[in-house]
Amino acid sequence: xxxxxxxxxxxxxxxxxxxxxxxxxxxxxxxxxxxxxxxxxxxxxxxxxxxxxxxxxxxxxxxxxxxxxxxxxxxxxxxxxxxxxxxxxxxxxxxxxxxxxxxxxxxxxxxxx
Numbered sequence: 588x589x590x591x592x593x594x595x596x597x598x599x600x601x602x603x604x605x606x607x608x609x610x611x612x613x614x615x616x617x618x619x620x621x622x623x624x625x626x627x628x629x630x631x632x633x634x635x636x637x638x639x640x641x642x643x644x645x646x647x648x649x650x651x652x653x654x655x656x657x658x659x660x661x662x663x664x665x666x667x668x669x670x671x672x673x674x675x676x677x678x679x680x681x682x683x684x685x686x687x688x689x690x691x692x693x694x695x696x697x698x699x700x
Contacts, residue, residue, distance in 0.1 A: 614671040621662050625681060628655055632688045645691060652689035659685060 635648055663678045 610669050610671055614666065614669050617662050617666050617669070618672065621659075621666075621681075624655060624658055624662070628652070628685055628688060635688075635691060640691060648691055649689055652685055656682065656685050656689070 631648070631651065638644075640648060659678070659682060663673075663682075666673045666678075667675075
């Protein structure tokens with residue numbers, strides 16, 4: 588049995604297929620992380636909007652959303668780098684909504700992010 592060596596013309600095609608597969612899988616993973624982040628933010632928004640927060644709770648809430656926003660920026664940067672299904676307007680809208688939730692004013696926001 589002999590080892591098959593790809594023809595030099597086919598090697599680039601093979602590498603392109605691997606790169607496309609990697610980008611697609613990474614994009615799917617990042618989109619899933621983004622979806623879960625938005626679900627957590629919406630859940631926290633619903634819970635927090637039903638209560639009057641103490642100063643300590645407010646500080647914890649802001650710290651939690653600082654982490655969410657940091658994670659959102661990281662996901663956005665990676666999605667932009669991959670370049671598949673990156674929607675800058677969507678990322679800006681999510682960022683703006685998370686900042687509104689972070690700056691809690693004890694009023695229930697009307698829309699989901």
